[in-house]
Amino acid sequence: MLDVDSNRQTMRLRIGGAWTAAADGAETEVVDPATGEPIGTVANADVADGLQAVAAAAEAQPGWAATAPRERGEVLRRAYELLVTERDAFADLIVRENGKPLAEARGELGQAAEFLRWFSEEAVRIDGQLSVSPGGDKRILVSHKPVGVSLCITPWNFPAAMITRKLAPALAAGCTTILKPAPETPFTAFAIVELLERAGIPDGVINVVPSDRPAAMVTEMLAHPAVRKLSFTGSTETGRALLAASAQHVINPSMELGGNAPFILFEDADLDAAVDAAVITKMRNNGQSCTAANRFYVAEQVAEEFTARLAQAVSTMPLGSGFEDGVQLGPLITTAARDKVGSLTQAAVDTGAAVRTGGSAADRPGYFFLPTVLGGLAVDDDILGQEIFGPVAPVVPFGDFDEVLPAINGVEHGLVAYVYTGDLARGLRVSESLETGMVGLNQALVAEPAAPFGGVKQSGLGREGGHHGIQEFLEPLYIATNW
Ligand code: ADP
Numbered sequence: 032m033l034d035v036d037s038n039r040q041t042m043r044l045r046i047g048g049a050w051t052a053a054a055d056g057a058e059t060e061v062v063d064p065a066t067g068e069p070i071g072t073v074a075n076a077d078v079a080d081g082l083q084a085v086a087a088a089a090e091a092q093p094g095w096a097a098t099a100p101r102e103r104g105e106v107l108r109r110a111y112e113l114l115v116t117e118r119d120a121f122a123d124l125i126v127r128e129n130g131k132p133l134a135e136a137r138g139e140l141g142q143a144a145e146f147l148r149w150f151s152e153e154a155v156r157i158d159g160q161l162s163v164s165p166g167g168d169k170r171i172l173v174s175h176k177p178v179g180v181s182l183c184i185t186p187w188n189f190p191a192a193m194i195t196r197k198l199a200p201a202l203a204a205g206c207t208t209i210l211k212p213a214p215e216t217p218f219t220a221f222a223i224v225e226l227l228e229r230a231g232i233p234d235g236v237i238n239v240v241p242s243d244r245p246a247a248m249v250t251e252m253l254a255h256p257a258v259r260k261l262s263f264t265g266s267t268e269t270g271r272a273l274l275a276a277s278a279q280h281v282i283n284p285s286m287e288l289g290g291n292a293p294f295i296l297f298e299d300a301d302l303d304a305a306v307d308a309a310v311i312t313k314m315r316n317n318g319q320s321c322t323a324a325n326r327f328y329v330a331e332q333v334a335e336e337f338t339a340r341l342a343q344a345v346s347t348m349p350l351g352s353g354f355e356d357g358v359q360l361g362p363l364i365t366t367a368a369r370d371k372v373g374s375l376t377q378a379a380v381d382t383g384a385a386v387r388t389g390g391s392a393a394d395r396p397g398y399f400f401l402p403t404v405l406g407g408l409a410v411d412d413d414i415l416g417q418e419i420f421g422p423v424a425p426v427v428p429f430g431d432f433d434e435v436l437p438a439i440n441g442v443e444h445g446l447v448a449y450v451y452t453g454d455l456a457r458g459l460r461v462s463e464s465l466e467t468g469m470v471g472l473n474q475a476l477v478a479e480p481a482a483p484f485g486g487v488k489q490s491g492l493g494r495e496g497g498h499h500g501i502q503e504f505l506e507p508l509y510i511a512t513n514w
Contacts, residue, residue, distance in 0.1 A: 046080070059073055066352075104151040110232075111147035174510075180257045181197075182208075209239075246272075267490070302340070310341070317361055372419060445486050
């Protein structure tokens with residue numbers, strides 16, 4: 032296990048199997064969001080470092096692509112086993128730099144490990160095709176090749192799982208990689224990469240360039256002819272900019288962007304289960320998840336009871352450092368994140384929303400915001416069109432579902448929706464009417480390594496996980512032949 036306590040003061044970039052400082056010597060501070068205090072520094076990569084990382088990945092690409100699929104799979108399998116064994120040490124690291132409660136950090140690591148296991152199994156299932164053309168004049172021979180050097184850019188909200196969800200399929204497919212982790216959570220990134228190297232990943236196959244000034248570096252990396260793939264998870268705004276930069280060089284993009292998940296509750300649902308699910312979908316990771324329920328549409332027969340019970344449930348959730356026993360809500364990631372949640376909430380209150388619980392930042396050090404439930408919202412309230420990314424639940428009662436459906440679908444995002452009903456046929460009908468990539472139907476947690484995760488509209492392009500995940504890192508080669 033990477034010794035973060037002794038290393039974190041001097042954490043360097045990882046390029047071609049060597050630890051190196053940024054070319055210009057720049058470093059950034061990493062802060063514990065529960066206290067606002069610095070916990071270490073990390074090298075801050077710029078253009079020259081990014082290009083060096085691309086060169087290292089390009090040099091390693093032919094060798095890794097030629098490694099037998101079984102061997103690539105076995106490395107990932109060993110990494111899975113190491114991560115399961117060392118889960119507690121990794122969990123401490125996540126709590127320290129991300130702030131989430133220890134139990135949630137452990138849960139995230141379970142999922143991070145499962146991506147390694149799933150793609151260790153996918154590495155040996157890359158298939159092809161041999162067929163006769165309809166005209167009978169040729170054989171169609173299709174195989175899949177690794178797309179090539181892949182740039183993977185990840186966010187801070189799931190600092191381990193977002194990395195294995197990209198690196199595992201890339202490595203299984205035979206691609207070498209450059210990882211640009213979020214500047215808020217670089218230590219978890221280094222620990223994951225160090226673990227993969229211990230499992231047998233050769234030098235240069237994964238290179239790591241944390242940076243809090245990524246725009247120029249990433250633009251230059253995308254312009255390098257060796258880079259053939261961009262896999263990004265982050266905000267829709269950054270995703271749009273990266274799609275534009277990728278278009279300049281016709282780079283193959285996979286994009287997991289923002290969400291604005293509706294939680295739709297019908298009057299015939301099991302209310303106990305729905306309240307539990309609402310707490311999970313809203314409050315996991317303090318609402319800082321692209322799959323977080325962002326707006327609650329509730330049948331008017333049960334709207335008041337649901338709102339009261341949700342307010343009661345979240346108001347008793349203990350808030351504090353993720354290391355404290357029993358804590359269920361950690362801090363938000365930065366002051367800016369806390370202030371944004373505060374101003375969205377205030378704007379909703381100014382236009383008539385009623386605060387049923389919470390409603391403001393918590394009066395304590397660190398970036399805490401009180402779990403909040405807002406009632407009395409109208410379908411066109413501004414807050415319903417924004418990704419809140421915090422512990423705020425706006426509730427909108429509805430009478431006729433068909434009347435509220437256009438508003439539910441009338442947003443730019445389409446990642447996930449939650450539907451709670453006692454009538455499965457109704458649930459399936461409603462699921463099909465939603466503009467979304469995923470639905471949790473009487474189910475609060477949808478993320479699953481064996482399933483295709485991803486969104487429609489401005490929530491992204493492509494899918495991660497399932498059989499789709501590895502395809503994002505493969506290109507078909509078609510050979511027309513005859514014999
Ligand atoms: P968030 O607001 O959740 O931090 P971002 O989209 O800003 O979401 O960040 C997600 C990841 O994208 C992080 O690793 C971040 O450093 C990186 N990033 C942000 N802006 C750019 C950019 N212009 N070019 C490349 N990467 C970027």
